[in-house]
Amino acid sequence: MYFDFAHATFADLDQAPEAPALRDAQRQISWAALRDATAAWKLRAQAAGISAGDALVISGHKQIEFVVAMLGCLELGVAYVPVDSINPAERLQRITDLVRARCCYDAAQDAFSAGAASPEPLAEADLAYVMFTSGSTGEPKGVQIGRDSVALFAGWIGDCLGLGERPVFMNQMLFSFDFSLFDLCGALALGGQCVLCPRETIAAPDDFVRYLADSRVQVWASTPSFVRQQFLNDTFDQAHLPDLRVFVFGAESLSAQMAEQLWARFPEARIINSYGPTEATCSTTWVEILPPLDGSARPLSIGRAKPYAELFLEDGELCIAGDHVMRGYLNRPDLTAQSLFLHNGKRAYRSGDLAAIDADGLVYFHGRRDDQIKLHGYRIELGEVDAALASLPGIRAAASVALRRPDGTLVRMIGFVETANSLPPAILGPLPASLADWKQQLATQVPSYMIPSELLACGLFPTTASDKIDRKRLEALYFDARKQRTKETA
Template sequence: MYFDFDRCDFAEQDQATTAPALSDAQRQISWAGLLAATDAWQARALAAGVLPGHALVISGHKEIEFVVAMLGCLRLGITYVPVDSINPPERLKLITERVAAARCYNATLNRFEDGAAVCAPLAEPGIAYIMFTSGSTGEPKGVQIGRDSVALFASWIRDCLALGPRPAFMNQMLFSFDFSLFDLCGALALGGACVLCPRETIAAPDAFVRYLADTGVQVWASTPAFVRQQFLNDDFNQAHLPQLGVFVFGAESLSPAMAEQLWARFPDARIINSYGPTEATCSTTWVEIKRPLDGARNPLSIGRAKPYAEVFLDDGEICIAGDHVMRGYLGRPDLTAKSLFLHNGKRAYRTGDIGEIDEQGLVYFHGRRDDQIKLNGYRIELGEIDAALASLPGVHAAATIALRRPDGSLVRMIGFVSSPETLAPGVIGPLPEQLHNWKQALGERLPHYMVPSELVACGLFPTNVSDKVDRKRLESQYRETRMKPTKEQP
């Protein structure tokens, strides 16, 4: 049995029905069990008043029920909106109101709950899911992805990556993070198994490795930063995970040193690098990294365009065209008009990423045009954090910077609040008393991965020629004040 994303339904329902389909920290279910659970969930959803053409917000973490709900939505023609429990209630409420969902499904509690005060069907038909990403205006943006786009993504995993019959995929990224679909679509389209890895399991390194070994994980997809964390565990190697043979990276730049370090732990592993924003259904380019890497560029190439995609440059900016490109931002025609255009009769998206394409068609990523960053795989608009900081008591202006290691990878974020009354321009000092609980206050508005690790007060912010906050000069001021020259920079 497998899930056919072209038809959004289970196929070959009489074959391999007892093979494992999903595992979480509590249990494992077979393909027959997954089909039965999805049938039952659909009946409950219809009885609860969930209608095709409408959105359903699904909240939770890494429960089997979360996946069941997503599949049920695909089969019923309901647009699902995944929101991980890591998000504060205020953000969940904002998203629910934005999509005008009559009902929500709490996967953790396995129950349907009340939705938005004002409910309505979606204006755009044929939407599989809406994922909310960080927004530069201070509010998250809803990216609308079509059912046909998801089918194309699943076909790439099935037809291009040669992962073998019924592979087991590790799934650790949040369902509200689009890269998590790689594991899910791959496992379901190939009739394999998706091994859900909750935060609690990952937090215990030895137990995490045992869990992956016991479930026979063969394919690993994550950011390079997540693998870097695993290197702290001596058991993260081929001897303890003999079936793990494929690593797929995305959402962050991959360095040759990182690839070599991984091969030192898993000598026989295949390493695949990929790239693509949420607006282009998870990924658009890919390449298999091959030895030797002597003389390889740093960071490594993000690959060539998939069969159904076109990648090109417009004044140095990476643009993506194809049927996998989003249908626009929900309720934001202004943002949609700035980002989407037609190219050779296909929807095309301006990524905001700066890149290069060499003679072999390999794409290289060179950074951003704006203040968007990727930290531990999470896409973050610094402007959204600025807006949240500016809402704190007594704060009139705020700015955020991201500190980097020498290789360019991000380490952490530092927040600044302006205190020109007490501090001279360029001077960094202590926070005022009313901000002593700033982390708690910020956590009520933002998910934890968007909360800076430190908040400092500063005099008048330095500005550039456009009268915008000069984040590079702000970073220099911070380093001069906080970091001694003799210390190794992050």
């Protein structure tokens, strides 16, 4: 049995119905049980008043019920809106209001609840999901992805990657992070198993490895940063994970050095690198990384275009065309007009990513045009972080800066606030007493991955010639202050 994403239904019902389909920290269910659970969930959703063309906000973490709800939405023609429980209640409510959802479904509680005060069907037809990303103005942006786009993506996994029959996928990325669709679509489209890995399991490295080994996970998809964390655990290797044979990377730059470290742990593993913004249904390029490599920290190619995608450059900016491109931003025609255009009769998206394409069609990523970053796999607009920081008491202005390693990979995010105290211009100092619990205050507005690791007060912010906050100067001030502290404690 498998899930046919092109027709949004379970198929080959008599083929291995008792084979495992989903596992979470609590239980494992078969394909037959998954089909039955989805059918039962659909009846409950319809009884709650949900129908085709609606949006349904699904909250939770790594529960089997979350997946059941997503499949139920696809079968009903309802667009699902995934929101992980890491988000504060205020953000969940804001997203519910933005999509004007009639209902919400809490996967952890397996319960439906009322949605927006004035619910409305979505204006765009045949959407699979609406996924919210960080917005540069402080408002999250809803990316609308069509059902046909998801079908193309699932088909690519089956047609191009050669993962074999009924592969077992690890799924550790949040369902509100579109890269998690790789594991889910791959497992379900190929009749395999998706092993859901909650935060609590991952937090105990030895238990995490045992969980993966017991599940016989074969395919690992994550950011390079997540694998870098696993290198701290000596049991993260082929001896302890003998079934693990394919690593798929995305959302961040992958270096030759990183690939070689991974091969040292898993000598026979295949390594696949990929790239693609949420607006292009998870990924647009892919390439299999093959030895020998030079061991450098320079990023590797992010791959070639998929069969259904076209890539081209406009003034160095990577543009993506094809039926997998989004239908636009929810209720934001202004943003849609800035990002989408027609190219050879297909929707095309201006990615904001700077890139180069060589004679063989290999794409090399060279950074962002704007202030959007990807930190530990999460896409973050620094502007949204700035807006949250600026809402703290006694703050006149705020700015955030992403610190990078020499190879360009992001390490952490630092926040700066301009306060009403007497600090001289462009001088860093301690936070006022009102901000002693700034992390707790910020956690009521944004998810934890958008909270800077450190916050410093500054006199009047330095600015550029165009009167914008000079983030590079703030970064330099931070490093100067850190050097000074090191000297004083030496």
